[in-house]
Amino acid sequence: MPRALLLENIDPVAVELLSSAGYEVESLRGALDEADLAAALDGVHLLGIRSKTQVTRAVLERHPGLAAVGAFCIGTNQIDLVAAAAAGVAVFNAPYSNTRSVVELAIAEIISLARRLVDRDRALHAGTWDKSAAGSHEIRGRTLGIVGYGNIGSQLSVLAEALGMRVLFYDLEDKLALGNAEACGSLEELLERAETVTLHVDGRAGNAGLFGAEQFARMRRRSLFLNLSRGFVVDHEALREHILSGHIAGAAVDVFPDEPREQGDAFSSVLRGLSNVILTPHVGGSTQEAQYDIGRFVAGKLADYTRNGTTTLSVNLPAVALHGSSAARFALLHRNVPGVLARADALIGEHGLNVDGQVLATRGDLGYVVTDVNGDLPPAVLASLRALPETVRLTTFAQRP
Numbered sequence: 001m002p003r004a005l006l007l008e009n010i011d012p013v014a015v016e017l018l019s020s021a022g023y024e025v026e027s028l029r030g031a032l033d034e035a036d037l038a039a040a041l042d043g044v045h046l047l048g049i050r051s052k053t054q055v056t057r058a059v060l061e062r063h064p065g066l067a068a069v070g071a072f073c074i075g076t077n078q079i080d081l082v083a084a085a086a087a088g089v090a091v092f093n094a095p096y097s098n099t100r101s102v103v104e105l106a107i108a109e110i111i112s113l114a115r116r117l118v119d120r121d122r123a124l125h126a127g128t129w130d131k132s133a134a135g136s137h138e139i140r141g142r143t144l145g146i147v148g149y150g151n152i153g154s155q156l157s158v159l160a161e162a163l164g165m166r167v168l169f170y171d172l173e174d175k176l177a178l179g180n181a182e183a184c185g186s187l188e189e190l191l192e193r194a195e196t197v198t199l200h201v202d203g204r205a206g207n208a209g210l211f212g213a214e215q216f217a218r219m220r221r222r223s224l225f226l227n228l229s230r231g232f233v234v235d236h237e238a239l240r241e242h243i244l245s246g247h248i249a250g251a252a253v254d255v256f257p258d259e260p261r262e263q264g265d266a267f268s269s270v271l272r273g274l275s276n277v278i279l280t281p282h283v284g285g286s287t288q289e290a291q292y293d294i295g296r297f298v299a300g301k302l303a304d305y306t307r308n309g310t311t312t313l314s315v316n317l318p319a320v321a322l323h324g325s326s327a328a329r330f331a332l333l334h335r336n337v338p339g340v341l342a343r344a345d346a347l348i349g350e351h352g353l354n355v356d357g358q359v360l361a362t363r364g365d366l367g368y369v370v371t372d373v374n375g376d377l378p379p380a381v382l383a384s385l386r387a388l389p390e391t392v393r394l395t396t397f398a399q400r401p
């Protein structure tokens, strides 16, 4: 029975899905360091991790039997993706599973900031009855400016409109405006028109310091600011100054330039202790629903990949979406150079087999071709395909997909 090893307390739904796909699954609560991981991977075909386990080139090179790694999270920085591709190890993650969780936190924070809930709550816990409407607002009719109209930004747009907000957005790319949302031609335009500005840009290097003194100064007086995207995007000193000056009436920050590594580690930030500022420890996407969905999504991708060769949404292999077939199937991951496909097809033909179907995709210097043939593949054909100098990995599918 093929084996799957899941680390870092992955949701039990992943164990269920992989077990029913025919894997013997071992699930551990913690992460493993490089040496322990290298030892634990003997005989393992699928590895599931979250953000703490490092999958290095050395680990990948030591385990040629490893077929795929599931990152049961959003980020994949913890995996050497280049080494994984070179070793023919497919990597999958869960890019959308926590989108809704981030959006709901943003909505909660927009309302909390507009009502100054944090200050009211702190005062009452401290024993002070401070009942007043001063500085409290409804969000209905207010203008929300969304910077970065991707998965999260666009879903936030829909929910914010449902709550009666007017939505403006700014994105580097031309994006379809959902509902009545209006695209702004520049970030400056958005800052000048919105009453609440929320950042949902991606983590590209060029976004470092995107938001600093100049951008805060351009925002409307007494507007609100949220960042649930990446910590390095915002200059927190500048944010602090604009909150202390009263120009910014409140802020919610979920992501920080330097985040503590471990649970319980000390946290320091110039934003601590400020009035009407909500600080959360990067929990935008952290809900039980998101964890369940991540487990379901990534385990499903791993199961599909090993069942029929589908690589859709793999972060490092060419993308091929496949349906079931009654033919015998093999997948050849190869170096993307001229003539490989012709050589592979010639080998099949020499053994009297006919190609029933074939799908090819390429990505950089890798090609991935999945072939259905009209009969079982003799070991000699498989050995010849494996021996092609361009072959990175040959996978056959034991069951008819």
Ligand SMILES: NC(=O)c1ccc[n+]([C@@H]2O[C@H](COP(=O)([O-])OP(=O)(O)OC[C@H]3O[C@@H](n4cnc5c(N)ncnc54)[C@H](O)[C@@H]3O)[C@@H](O)[C@H]2O)c1
Pocket: 074, 095, 098, 099, 102, 147, 148, 149, 150, 151, 152, 153, 170, 171, 172, 173, 200, 201, 202, 203, 204, 207, 210, 228, 229, 230, 254, 255, 282, 283, 284, 285, 286
């Ligand atoms: N707080 C959390 O727990 C949490 C959870 C999930 C995702 N995130 C972060 O949220 C952010 C958005 O995630 P997503 O899934 O919507 O990403 P996405 O890739 O779908 O969308 C990002 C959008 O930002 C746009 N963009 C990039 N740079 C820009 C710029 N300088 N100005 C304007 N637009 C710009 C892109 O064109 C894209 O449309 C990411 O940084 C992600 O890491 C945070």
